[in-house]
Amino acid sequence: MIRGFEFEEDGRTFTCKVEARRATPDDAWWWFDVSGDRQRYAPFQAATADTQKGVKTKIVAFYTNLLEARARPVEPRSHWGRRPKVATPEAEATPTS
Numbered sequence: 009m010i011r012g013f014e015f016e017e018d019g020r021t022f023t024c025k026v027e028a029r030r031a032t033p034d035d036a037w038w039w040f041d042v043s044g045d046r047q048r049y050a051p052f053q054a055a056t057a058d059t060q061k062g063v064k065t066k067i068v069a070f071y072t073n074l075l076e077a078r079a080r081p082v083e084p085r086s087h088w089g090r091r092p093k094v095a096t097p098e099a100e101a102t103p104t105s
Contacts, residue, residue, distance in 0.1 A: 009036075009056050010063070017068050020044060024063060026054045040067050049074075 012025030
């Protein structure tokens with residue numbers, strides 16, 4: 009299994025290493041930090057067949073998708089008690105005076 013490594017992509021420095029997660033100490037995961045981002049990520053489990061190129065591709069794809077999701081406008085949500093009423097066939101068939 010490859011050890012940690014560092015690479016640059018789109019002006020950011022990615023620092024990657026294999027570590028165990030607190031919840032699952034027997035499983036090894038790829039963790040990475042990105043310059044300019046305070047969050048640390050563990051997007052996938054480490055495998056003995058991992059290559060530096062393959063891990064880099066997965067990490068860049070994960071982080072690109074994350075940035076795209078963050079850039080989307082927030083969709084407004086209504087409170088669960090204020091949901092609009094859905095018309096039912098029975099309600100539509102009942103005549104009102």
